Amino acid sequence: MIAQSSADTSSDRMKFIQIVCVALVALVIVSPLVALFVGSLKPDRFQILSDMGSFRAFWVSAPSLANYSEIATFSGAVPMARYLLNSIIILAITVSVGLVFNTMAAFVLARGRLPGRAIILTALIGLYIVPQESIVLPLLTIVTRLGLADSFAALILPSIASPLYIFLLYQFFVQIPEDIYSAAVVDGARPFSIYWRVYLPMSAPALATVAILQGIESWNQYLWPLMVTQTNWARPISVGIASYFGHDTIYWNTAFAASVMMMVPVLVFYLLFQRWFVASMIGSAVKG
Known part of the structure; x- marks a missing residue:
C-alpha cells in the first residue's frame, strides 16, 4: 500500500514537471507574438521602444487601431x-494549382x-537538396x-511544382493498397478517374x-519576390514590410501593425487545415 502511494506521488510529480515544462515552452513561443500584437496597438513608436525589455x-x-487604419x-x-x-492571391493560386500538379506527378510515379522510376525519385531528392539561392539568378x-x-x-510559376x-x-x-487500384481498373475506371475519385478523397x-x-x-x-518585383503591382507583403527598415527612422508602430496583418491570414490558413495536418502527422508516427 505504501509502495503504491509512493508510486502515485512520483507519477503526480512527473506530470506536474511535464506541465510546467510545456507551459514554459509555450510561454517562450507565444510571448513574442503577444508583444507584437500589443505593440501594434500603441500609436507612439517611442513608447514601443521604451517599453521593450x-x-x-x-x-x-x-489601445488604438490608428496604426492599422494608417497602413490599410x-x-x-x-x-x-x-x-x-x-x-x-499568390498563396491561393500557388496552393490550389500546386496541389493539382504535385498530386498528378506523385500519382503517375506511384x-x-x-521506365526508370527509381532514377526519377533519386533525381527528385537531389533537386530538393539544391538550395534555392543557387538557382535564383538563372531563374531571374x-x-x-x-x-x-x-x-x-x-511569383507563382516557380513555386507550383x-x-x-x-x-x-x-x-x-x-x-494505399494496390488492390484498390486494380479493382477500379477491373470496374472500367480510367487512370484519371481513379486519381480523381479514389486516390484524392483518400489522401485528405x-x-x-x-x-x-x-x-x-x-x-x-x-x-x-525582392529580386523579381520592381513596383507595387505584384509585390507581396513580406517585401512590403522590409520597406519600413533600412532607413534612419523606423516607424515601429506601423511595422508592428503590418507584421500582425501578415501573420493573421497564414494563421487562419493553418487553422483551416490543421485537423487533417495533425491526422497526417499522427498517422505517419504510427506507421513509423
Whole structure:
C-alpha cells in the first residue's frame, strides 16, 4: 500500500514537471507574438521602444487601431493593403494549382508504368537538396527573357511544382493498397478517374499537409519576390514590410501593425487545415 502511494506521488510529480515544462515552452513561443500584437496597438513608436525589455511590452493602457487604419491603404508610398491582397492571391493560386500538379506527378510515379522510376525519385531528392539561392539568378534570367518580371506569374510559376511535395505525396500514394487500384481498373475506371475519385478523397491528410507546407513557404518568401518585383503591382507583403527598415527612422508602430496583418491570414490558413495536418502527422508516427 505504501509502495503504491509512493508510486502515485512520483507519477503526480512527473506530470506536474511535464506541465510546467510545456507551459514554459509555450510561454517562450507565444510571448513574442503577444508583444507584437500589443505593440501594434500603441500609436507612439517611442513608447514601443521604451517599453521593450520590460513587462510593459505586454500591456497597453490605451489601445488604438490608428496604426492599422494608417497602413490599410491601396495607395501611397507603402500600400500595405495592396501587398496583403497580392500575397493572398499568390498563396491561393500557388496552393490550389500546386496541389493539382504535385498530386498528378506523385500519382503517375506511384501507379504509372514509368521506365526508370527509381532514377526519377533519386533525381527528385537531389533537386530538393539544391538550395534555392543557387538557382535564383538563372531563374531571374529566364523570367526576364520571357517578359514575366514584375508579375504574378513570376511569383507563382516557380513555386507550383516542388520535388519535396511530389515525393511526400508519392510516399502516401504507394501506401494505399494496390488492390484498390486494380479493382477500379477491373470496374472500367480510367487512370484519371481513379486519381480523381479514389486516390484524392483518400489522401485528405496528405493534401492538407502539403497545402500547409507549400502555403507557408509561399507566404514567407522574401529573396525571390525582392529580386523579381520592381513596383507595387505584384509585390507581396513580406517585401512590403522590409520597406519600413533600412532607413534612419523606423516607424515601429506601423511595422508592428503590418507584421500582425501578415501573420493573421497564414494563421487562419493553418487553422483551416490543421485537423487533417495533425491526422497526417499522427498517422505517419504510427506507421513509423
